[in-house]
Structure formats: structure tokens, C-alpha cells
Amino acid sequence: MKGRLISVEGGEGAGKSSAMAAIGVAIAARGVEVVSTREPGGTAVGEAIRGLLLDPAHAICANSELLLMFAARAQHVCEVILPALERGAWVLSDRYTDASFAYQGGGRGIDPSIVAELERWAVGIKPDLTVLLDVDVHRGHARLAGRGGERDRIEREREDFFERVRAAYRQRAKAEPQRFRVIDASQTQASVTAAVLAALDEAATRWT
Ligand code: Z5A
Numbered sequence: 001m002k003g004r005l006i007s008v009e010g011g012e013g014a015g016k017s018s019a020m021a022a023i024g025v026a027i028a029a030r031g032v033e034v035v036s037t038r039e040p041g042g043t044a045v046g047e048a049i050r051g052l053l054l055d056p057a058h059a060i061c062a063n064s065e066l067l068l069m070f071a072a073r074a075q076h077v078c079e080v081i082l083p084a085l086e087r088g089a090w091v092l093s094d095r096y097t098d099a100s101f102a103y104q105g106g107g108r109g110i111d112p113s114i115v116a117e118l119e120r121w122a123v124g125i126k127p128d129l130t131v132l133l134d135v136d137v138h139r140g141h142a143r144l145a146g147r148g149g150e151r152d153r154i155e156r157e158r159e160d161f162f163e164r165v166r167a168a169y170r171q172r173a174k175a176e177p178q179r180f181r182v183i184d185a186s187q188t189q190a191s192v193t194a195a196v197l198a199a200l201d202e203a204a205t206r207w208t
Pocket of ligand 1: 011012013014015016018039040069094096097098099100101103143146154185186187188192
């Protein structure tokens with residue numbers, strides 16, 4: 001594969017939006033095509049599934065939630081990610097498979113080996129770099145409250161759910177230190193952006 005896959009992960013209010021924007025600009029400045037996308041979503045089918053998943057009107061069982069995340073992801077990979085990687089673009093995804101390990105594995109308690117099997121069967125590709133924005137749950141929630149707006153179905157979960165999500169993310173980062181760069185997202189936005197861009201530069205040096 002000629003291109004690179006970069007994912008940005010983190011709990012609620014970690015600052016993924018700013019990190020995505022900064023990384024996108026930095027990749028474009030290298031003269032490389034950048035494809036910015038998100039999960040769940042990134043395709044017409046995926047965005048429709050996202051609507052179902054986040055709508056507070058639906059009571060969705062944990063296993064259905066996991067399968068819907070992977071249905072959206074399988075479509076995303078075949079329709080957007082693989083073609084972009086094949087033509088040499090750098091794909092920048094706001095969340096990817098690690099989110100299923102964190103939310104459906106850690107948060108919902110689904111056995112990670114089932115998530116890993118879906119990853120192997122339905123997706124098949126791992127990111128070259130995963131930037132994990134790590135912030136404590138209280139601070140992340142306070143930021144979201146500051147932003148206003150309605151909470152979606154998953155954002156309405158209890159605090160202990162988000163603590164398990166954070167722990168699962170950190171555990172994954174510890175298990176794959178080559179792929180993950182963990183950024184302390186409790187810092188100022190400027191410091192977080194600087195750390196994110198340093199992680200990108202360091203990874204890009206390894207790739208060339
Ligand atoms: N999900 C899942 O369960 N399983 C999966 O496999 C996948 C996803 C792929 C939708 O994802 C939901 O899907 C998500 C996980 C689940 N559920 N939840 N809850 P999403 O990524 O689209 O939605 P999100 O996680 O809810 O995104 P978010 O809350 O918008 O997070 P964010 O993008 O990190 O937030 P932000 O907009 O960048 O920042 C939030 C506010 O904080 C904003 O006002 C900023 O100005 C402020 N902010 C950001 N950084 C800072 C710093 N450093 N200082 C001060 N203020 C800051």
C-alpha cells in the first residue's frame with residue numbers, strides 16, 4: 001500500500017476536531033493528498049448507520065452496536081480507505097477500530113477477542129499511526145458541556161462507562177507502543193496541537 005492510515009482517538013471532549021484539522025493541514029503542506037474522514041461514517045451508508053447509532057430514540061443492544069460499527073467500517077474501508085491508500089493518499093480518520101475496542105470492548109464489556117476477530121475479518125488493515133488524546137473523564141465532559149447542544153445516545157452513558165473506555169484506550173496504547181502516540185490532552189489547545197504535530201513528524205520520518 002502506497003499511502004498511510006492515521007487515526008485520531010480519545011474520549012469525549014478530548015479535542016479530536018482540532019487535532020484532525022492540524023494534522024490535515026500538516027499533511028497537505030507535505031504535498032501529499034489527504035483524505036479526512038470519520039467513524040462511524042465516512043460514506044453514505046456509514047453516515048446512515050451513524051444516524052441510527054447515535055439517535056437517543058433507539059435502544060441498541062451491545063452486540064448490535066458492535067456489528068453496526070463494523071458494518072459502517074467495512075463500507076468505509078472498501079469504499080474510501082483502501083482506494084485512497086492505493087493511490088498514495090494519507091487517510092486521516094477521526095476514530096477507527098480502536099474505538100470499538102474501547103467503547104464496545106471496554107465500555108460495554110464485549111470480549112476483545114470478538115472485536116479482534118471482526119477487525120481481522122471485516123477490516124483487515126490497521127493504522128500506521130494512532131494519536132490517542134488522553135484526558136480525564138470529568139474534564140472531557142466539562143468541555144462538552146461548554147460546547148452545548150444535545151447529547152447523543154452514547155454520550156448519555158454513565159461516568160463509569162467512560163472510565164472503562166479510557167482505561168481500554170490506554171491499555172491498547174501500552175500494548176502497541178510503536179503504533180500509538182499518547183498525548184496529554186488536558187494541556188492547552190496550543191500545546192496539544194504542538195504535541196500532535198511532533199508525533200506526526202516523528203512517524204513521517206520513520207516512513208521515509
Ligand atoms: N464510537 C463507538 O462507540 N465505537 C466505534 O467503533 C466508533 C465510535 C468508531 C461518535 O463519535 C460516537 O461513536 C462516540 C464514540 C462512538 N461516542 N461518544 N460518546 P464522534 O467521534 O463523532 O463523537 P465524540 O467522541 O462524541 O466527539 P466529541 O465529543 O466531539 O469529541 P472531540 O472531537 O474530541 O471534541 P472537540 O469538538 O474537539 O472538543 C470539544 C470541546 O472542547 C470544544 O468546545 C473544544 O473547543 C474544547 N477543547 C478541545 N480541546 C481543548 C483544550 N485542549 N483545552 C480546552 N478546551 C478544549
